[in-house]
Amino acid sequence: MDLYANNFYKLNALPVVEINVQPNVLYSEEYSYLTLDELEVLFLFATTEMSSDGLTSFSFSGIKRKLGKHQQKVTKAINRLISKDFINKNSFGYSIAPKGRKILSEIVKLQNAIELQLSAKEFLEQKLEFTEPLPLSQVADLLVGKWFSSFRYISHSGGENLIIRWQIVNSKTSATLLLSPEEGILTIYPSENDHPGLVEKALADFSSFVQESIETALDIQAMVTSQGWQNNVATKIDYQQRLTSWLRNCSKNIPEN
Numbered sequence: 001m002d003l004y005a006n007n008f009y010k011l012n013a014l015p016v017v018e019i020n021v022q023p024n025v026l027y028s029e030e031y032s033y034l035t036l037d038e039l040e041v042l043f044l045f046a047t048t049e050m051s052s053d054g055l056t057s058f059s060f061s062g063i064k065r066k067l068g069k070h071q072q073k074v075t076k077a078i079n080r081l082i083s084k085d086f087i088n089k090n091s092f093g094y095s096i097a098p099k100g101r102k103i104l105s106e107i108v109k110l111q112n113a114i115e116l117q118l119s120a121k122e123f124l125e126q127k128l129e130f131t132e133p134l135p136l137s138q139v140a141d142l143l144v145g146k147w148f149s150s151f152r153y154i155s156h157s158g159g160e161n162l163i164i165r166w167q168i169v170n171s172k173t174s175a176t177l178l179l180s181p182e183e184g185i186l187t188i189y190p191s192e193n194d195h196p197g198l199v200e201k202a203l204a205d206f207s208s209f210v211q212e213s214i215e216t217a218l219d220i221q222a223m224v225t226s227q228g229w230q231n232n233v234a235t236k237i238d239y240q241q242r243l244t245s246w247l248r249n250c251s252k253n254i255p256e257n
Helices: 006-012 036-049 060-067 071-083 098-107 136-143 196-218 236-251
Strands: 017-021 056-058 087-090 093-096 114-118 122-130 151-157 162-168 174-179 183-189 222-231
Touching (some): 017 036, 036 060, 036 071, 036 098, 036 236, 060 071, 060 093, 098 236, 122 196, 136 162, 151 196, 174 196
Antiparallel strands (some): 017 114, 056 093, 056 151, 087 093, 122 222, 162 174
């Protein structure tokens, strides 16, 4: 798949998506057994995985950083969700389970159940081409879970392509690496008040880490083909419709209890 084709770009170059769960869900008799913390974990998993074509796994610290919650709250929410079979624990961390997608597909049908926000309207992007095809499984072994500079690992998604996500310490600024065997896209999604110079420095650190790691371990070099600021042209409605459609499609073949 060509990473730079319009369809691919629109599908994967997502901004940071945040979900605000509205009180009517928490107070409804049907879903009162779910806490706000549990719902926020589930929606974090769903809004991340909908931009990939494979399973998405979060580290525990990644969940904590993305939600900005205390460790005890995250631990309790995860344990409760595992006990309900809404999320799974795997060798990489945690992922949403079919039952978790199904319950979210029901919740989003409620009127005014959620409010979706796009945290980054502009993002800084760099595109790479590799001198020979990347073995994505080896790159995953090389980069998944790794910390570097002020970047902390959050999650990754497998599938036809590889997506790895990081977040800068004490900031909501995040970084995404999207790879096919031939090409890559590195993206920095800045926080609202980030100075452009700091964002550009973050991208330089990010790019150096990726290129040096791949060249050192695999002897494959990368060439920067373009770099610049991009505007997100999609709207909140676009992403909410996409989330609803993704959840509906994921839930079609899940049997009723």
